[in-house]
Amino acid sequence: MSEDLPVIDCLQYANWSEKVFRQMREGRLAAVHVTICYHEDFKETVANIGAWNRRFQAFSDIIVPGRTAADVDAAMASDRTAIVFGCQNCSPIEDDIDLVEICHQLGIRFLQLTYNNQSLLATGCYEAEDSGVTRMGRQVIREMNRVGMVVDMSHSAERSTLEAIEISERPIAITHANPASWHKALRNKSDTVLAALAESGGMLGLSLYPHHLKDKSACTLTSFCEMVARTVELMGIDHVGFGSDLCQDQPDSVVEWMRNGTWSREMDYGEGSAGAAGFPEQPLWFRDNRDFGNILEGLKGVGFSTGEIERIAYRNWLDFYRTSFERGA
Amino acid sequence: MSEDLPVIDCLQYANWSEKVFRQMREGRLAAVHVTICYHEDFKETVANIGAWNRRFQAFSDIIVPGRTAADVDAAMASDRTAIVFGCQNCSPIEDDIDLVEICHQLGIRFLQLTYNNQSLLATGCYEAEDSGVTRMGRQVIREMNRVGMVVDMSHSAERSTLEAIEISERPIAITHANPASWHKALRNKSDTVLAALAESGGMLGLSLYPHHLKDKSACTLTSFCEMVARTVELMGIDHVGFGSDLCQDQPDSVVEWMRNGTWSREMDYGEGSAGAAGFPEQPLWFRDNRDFGNILEGLKGVGFSTGEIERIAYRNWLDFYRTSFERGA
Numbered sequence: 001m002s003e004d005l006p007v008i009d010c011l012q013y014a015n016w017s018e019k020v021f022r023q024m025r026e027g028r029l030a031a032v033h034v035t036i037c038y039h040e041d042f043k044e045t046v047a048n049i050g051a052w053n054r055r056f057q058a059f060s061d062i063i064v065p066g067r068t069a070a071d072v073d074a075a076m077a078s079d080r081t082a083i084v085f086g087c088q089n090c091s092p093i094e095d096d097i098d099l100v101e102i103c104h105q106l107g108i109r110f111l112q113l114t115y116n117n118q119s120l121l122a123t124g125c126y127e128a129e130d131s132g133v134t135r136m137g138r139q140v141i142r143e144m145n146r147v148g149m150v151v152d153m154s155h156s157a158e159r160s161t162l163e164a165i166e167i168s169e170r171p172i173a174i175t176h177a178n179p180a181s182w183h184k185a186l187r188n189k190s191d192t193v194l195a196a197l198a199e200s201g202g203m204l205g206l207s208l209y210p211h212h213l214k215d216k217s218a219c220t221l222t223s224f225c226e227m228v229a230r231t232v233e234l235m236g237i238d239h240v241g242f243g244s245d246l247c248q249d250q251p252d253s254v255v256e257w258m259r260n261g262t263w264s265r266e267m268d269y270g271e272g273s274a275g276a277a278g279f280p281e282q283p284l285w286f287r288d289n290r291d292f293g294n295i296l297e298g299l300k301g302v303g304f305s306t307g308e309i310e311r312i313a314y315r316n317w318l319d320f321y322r323t324s325f326e327r328g329a
Numbered sequence: 330m331s332e333d334l335p336v337i338d339c340l341q342y343a344n345w346s347e348k349v350f351r352q353m354r355e356g357r358l359a360a361v362h363v364t365i366c367y368h369e370d371f372k373e374t375v376a377n378i379g380a381w382n383r384r385f386q387a388f389s390d391i392i393v394p395g396r397t398a399a400d401v402d403a404a405m406a407s408d409r410t411a412i413v414f415g416c417q418n419c420s421p422i423e424d425d426i427d428l429v430e431i432c433h434q435l436g437i438r439f440l441q442l443t444y445n446n447q448s449l450l451a452t453g454c455y456e457a458e459d460s461g462v463t464r465m466g467r468q469v470i471r472e473m474n475r476v477g478m479v480v481d482m483s484h485s486a487e488r489s490t491l492e493a494i495e496i497s498e499r500p501i502a503i504t505h506a507n508p509a510s511w512h513k514a515l516r517n518k519s520d521t522v523l524a525a526l527a528e529s530g531g532m533l534g535l536s537l538y539p540h541h542l543k544d545k546s547a548c549t550l551t552s553f554c555e556m557v558a559r560t561v562e563l564m565g566i567d568h569v570g571f572g573s574d575l576c577q578d579q580p581d582s583v584v585e586w587m588r589n590g591t592w593s594r595e596m597d598y599g600e601g602s603a604g605a606a607g608f609p610e611q612p613l614w615f616r617d618n619r620d621f622g623n624i625l626e627g628l629k630g631v632g633f634s635t636g637e638i639e640r641i642a643y644r645n646w647l648d649f650y651r652t653s654f655e656r657g658a
Contacts, residue, residue, distance in 0.1 A: 118463040131460035262425040
């Protein structure tokens with residue numbers, strides 16, 4: 001039955017706790033790509049990894065580090081969840097290209113070239129102008145290709161994303177976004193980007209963050225699943241998975257920090273507004289890791305076969321991890 | 330006599346030593362804007378300020394901190410040289426807008442929004458594409474205006490520079506560059522930029538770095554002085570001074586570091602080339618701080634009056650310091 005399949009969720013940023021990890025087990029999460037950085041520099045990111053090392057020690061019966069696809073295989077075989085590290089910003093590498101390999105040695109497998117704003121590498125989706133991948137960005141993509149770190153363009157602008165797909169010699173990912181043709185949002189992606197991503201062998205993680213959903217918190221499961229069907233028509237069954245963007249148990253101060261970091265002296269509301277500044281409510285059919293079964297059922301309801309649902313649930317991401325996390329040529 | 334005038338040089342990066350400071354006195358330097366950062370982050374820049382504090386203590390008979398125009402007045406009255414801090418990159422403020430005021434408190438009075446490459450604030454002159462001033466850049470310019478720190482666009486690209494002139498509520502500077510119409514170079518500026526700079530009350534510091542000179546190291550004093558005359562025709566006599574970019578006694582490893590920092594795994598030769606990678610030879614008529622008199626003589630030779638030469642030699646920069654370094658409205 002499709003609701004008994006393992007799941008890989010390729011983006012979460014929960015307020016990590018034993019409760020959340022045990023819900024991952026209830027939801028049969030084989031792997032979760034967890035964000036360990038939004039604005040942190042190298043040393044601050046290392047401190048976040050230190051906190052994860054303590055969690056791996058404290059909860060070794062239910063979570064393990066996910067640095068390779070084999071780690072995910074082993075996690076599935078031992079009923080644990082592999083935790084894959086990713087950064088939503090290039091801030092941990094600062095202005096030092098040598099930190100790419102250092103970050104890979106520390107277990108980081110996904111790195112966004114930008115988080116909303118212009119970075120040293122590329123342009124974020126909230127800037128008025130997008131100049132594409134910078135001089136340093138071109139070198140960093142080559143270095144990420146070499147060491148086996150995935151270029152993630154979830155928060156990048158259109159031209160930068162198309163250029164990253166073109167420049168990268170290995171497939172890239174958009175770990176958490178939906179098609180803009182379903183719900184228009186600065187963070188959702190055009191069909192042009194999604195087609196180019198699939199064509200190059202890349203992966204899209206479908207988001208369950210309300211600001212990325214049609215009708216936001218009121219989005220229906222059927223609407224979401226019909227969107228998945230149309231996305232598979234566009235991209236093919238091998239290029240779509242989950243990237244829920246679940247920010248479970250986080251206080252609203254966290255979304256304020258995500259949006260404003262330390263770059264602004266004015267409040268930036270991002271995808272929200274002054275009247276709705278906090279985290280939006282999750283739709284009732286996806287509140288936490290235990291609810292992926294609802295979505296797998298919904299996918300069956302819109303006509304996906306069990307084999308197709310298996311690809312979306314975990315197999316596409318697992319195949320992508322297998323070819324992406326090892327050192328390149 | 331014009332050769333006895335004080336001089337303000339609005340950009341140097343020497344290998345600082347007692348010898349260099351004594352030459353500043355021989356050359357009657359009232360003030361020198363010294364670079365204290367090319368790629369350094371906040372903490373590294375603070376260490377550079379610490380080294381300057383030790384120099385101010387060791388050589389208090391000849392150099393003093395230049396944090397206000399009154400400091401320069403006092404330096405002139407006591408036969409010393411005021412040292413004004415500036416950064417050729419926005420790296421010291423990292424991604425933290427609060428560091429703008431902190432840097433001002435530590436004496437920094439000039440900050441380039443970019444150094445050759447794309448920064449978090451704007452685009453550098455070596456990038457293929459220029460998207461202008463970023464979201465964070467707009468906020469940082471406003472904060473620099475507030476605290477009294479000069480926006481310096483010497484190493485920035487054209488559109489970014491024009492936008493900075495437009496966005497800044499206080500006049501900005503291009504501390505070290507020449508007109509591209511005299512010598513075409515990525516670092517020299519178009520007449521469009523120079524006219525907009527003057528129109529807004531800004532200042533241009535004329536460079537004596539050979540890569541910015543027509544015929545480079547073989548540039549003649551007459552050619553340089555004729556360029557000054559044409560620049561004054563374009564910008565007016567009140568908007569031009571010196572910004573020699575003198576990098577005295579530096580080993581070639583320093584120019585390699587300036588160009589490559591830690592952002593690149595390939596050698597970047599900047600304005601040089603593989604066959605001429607090091608610092609270029611200074612023209613014979615401007616080897617160090619003692620040679621400004623040669624230029625003042627040359628300016629007389631192309632028809633400038635003593636009053637005009639005084640403006641170029643030091644008065645324009647001093648007036649600009651007087652209105653720029655204090656806290657804004």
